[in-house]
Amino acid sequence: MEVAVRLDPAGSLAEQIYRQLRDAVLDGRLRREEALPSSRDLAGQLKVSRNTVTAAYERLIAEGYLVGRGGAGTFVNAMPVALPDAPQLPSGSLVPRAVWPRMPIPPDYSETPEFDFRVGAPDTRLFPYTAWRRLLTSQFRQSAVGTGMPVEPAGHLGLRTLLAGHLRTARTIETHPRDVLITSGAQQALDLIGRVLLEPGATAVVEEPGYAPPKLVWEAQGATVIGVPVDEQGLIVEALPPGARVVYVTPSHQYPTGVAMTLRRRVELLAWAQRHDAAIVEDDYDSEFRYTEQQLEPLHSLDRSGRVLYIGSFSKVLLPTLRLGYLIHPTSLRHALHAAKFLADWHTSLPPQAAMADFLAQGLYARHLRRVRRVYRQRHDRITAALAGPLAAHLTVVPSSAGLHLSALPRGAPTDDVLTRARAAGLGLASYPEIAAAAPGQPGIVLGYGMIDAHRITEGLTRLRQCLDAC
Ligand SMILES: Cc1ncc(COP(=O)(O)O)c(C=O)c1O
Incomplete structure (x- = not known):
């Protein structure tokens, strides 16, 4: 340098x-x-x-x-002790559109709590670094990165074909590679869907409590976004407003509660969408981690009228920083979505897509999944056992057998009191409103196990019990 x-x-x-x-x-x-x-x-x-x-x-x-x-x-070899001084430049008088000042910027995640029950990330130590180094290196050979001209907006055809095959066997999803769009994470799929389906002022629905990004993205695009409550069966279909154009759900593992949408609700939701000519966005972000044989069919497989857009992501199975996700869409939206993707960023970075295709084709994805599932299952079982045993007097667990987090409702004490004590004891826990779009004060704590070792879970939950005893 x-x-x-x-x-x-x-x-x-x-x-x-x-x-x-x-x-x-x-x-x-x-x-x-x-x-x-x-x-x-x-x-x-x-x-x-x-x-x-x-x-x-x-x-x-x-x-x-x-x-x-x-x-x-x-x-x-050393870290800075202070940030460089900001250069003396005029701050300017330009003003963004009114919606932007209230849009959040992600917090700084760099501080790791002693017991890391934070939600959202997988264990980066499990990432198959050696295989990815090899696959990426081979993609950076001149012949593998293409002609230098941009590729199709929908992405690497080999990856799209392999994904269609994988989803057929793993998730009973029937699609054609032409209707698989590679995106920069689930996040970009949400953005493209909003651009293509929501006129300014149109109504979209999200779950409440629910994953915040769809609400924020679609509001920033000018839509009116309404939160519809979730109960132990998933989204309450009866509460849907009639004019909604798009309904966003996480049926495999509701974010953040962890509930799986019942078959009955799935069928009701599809029927509702058909009656109201609405689209359903099915975010299947962490369904690769299931700890039970019982599997509910995705909405996409139950859909008979081509109104489900199915989002997947490699953020949980591999790394969120890879920014690789995909959207399985109805054929009727193909042109619009490809055009929107092209306008957004032409296409997702090609070498990681091609490396991902090789990772799938060489059976490394399946092997990696087997390995990480074993690790996360152990963590899931350990938390579930503690919640059913020593913590049962204090917390009501929301049953959940998928993903990388689960949630529980404190019995006696208010959630905020529990969290204050837990944080002071070194536990990185969160409430629903802290990590999701939820009503202020909505009770419920979320325990993530993507980042914490199984042996730390036991000690962490013993501390949690001491906090609950003291509340
Ligand atoms: C509900 C939900 N959807 C999707 C994602 C993945 O998003 P992305 O693929 O943009 O990293 C996450 C990650 O935390 C999530 O919690």
Whole structure:
């Protein structure tokens, strides 16, 4: 990398190089793991002797700011102690559309609680790094990344074909690869659906409590979004407003309660959508993790009138930072969705799509799933056993046999009191309103087990019990 060092011929040159590089590390201009120029290159750039630069580097290495890695070079080794000062630029008087100031930006997730029951992420330690390194490397051979011209907006055809096959066997979903659209996560599928189906002012429905992004995305696009309550059978179909154009649901594992929508409700919802000429968005975000033989058919498989849009994501099975998801859509929407995808970002980054196709084709996805399912099942069973045993006097569990989280309702104490004590005891738990669109104060705590080891679960839940005893 280029390092801006200015030298005053009057002072010690090695000292000045040392100080300026040290300050750059401390204020974050040079970031951890960044490579420095070789001493020869920096000496040439600054027109000083190589010994001068070597002396500065040696001191920075001795003090821990840099690290030398044999033939690989010299790298930044320390974290900044402060953010770099903001440059003095005018802040401007431009104003965004009225909707944007109330749209949230995700919080900083960098602080890990002692007992990490946070919801939303899988265990990154389980990601198959070696296989993905190999697959991505092979995609970055010139022949594999295409002609340099953009590819179809719907994405890598091999991946779409393999996904159609996978969904047929794993989820009884019948689709054609032409109706599989690869997206940058489930998030982009929601965005495209809103663009294609919701006129400004149109009504859309989300679950309440429910996953916040569909509400936010569609409101930002100008729709009116209404929350419809969920009970122990899933979305209450009777409560749907008649004019809704789009209804968003998470039937396999309702977010955040964990309830599975009953077959009866599924059939009622499809019948309702047909009567009202509405679309259903089925978000099947974590259904690859099921801990029971009993499987309810997705709405997409039950649909006889082509009104279900089925969203899947690799965020839970692999990594959320891959930003890979997909949308199975009715053929009638193909042109509009491809055009919307093209306008949004032309197509999702090709090399990860192609690597994902190889991952599926070589049987590595199935193997990975078997492995991670075993791990998460153990965690799920451990939490369920504790909730049915030592914690049963304090918490009513919402039955759930899928996904990476489950929820429970505190019996005696208010949810907020439980959470305050639990957090003070090092537990990373959340209430419904904190992680979902929900009425303020709605009772219910959510326990995620994507990130916590099974052996930590037992200790964490013992602490939770102590907190509940004290409430
Ligand atoms: C309900 C729900 N849908 C979808 C996703 C995945 O979203 P994405 O694929 O955009 O990462 C999540 C992730 O937490 C989720 O909770």
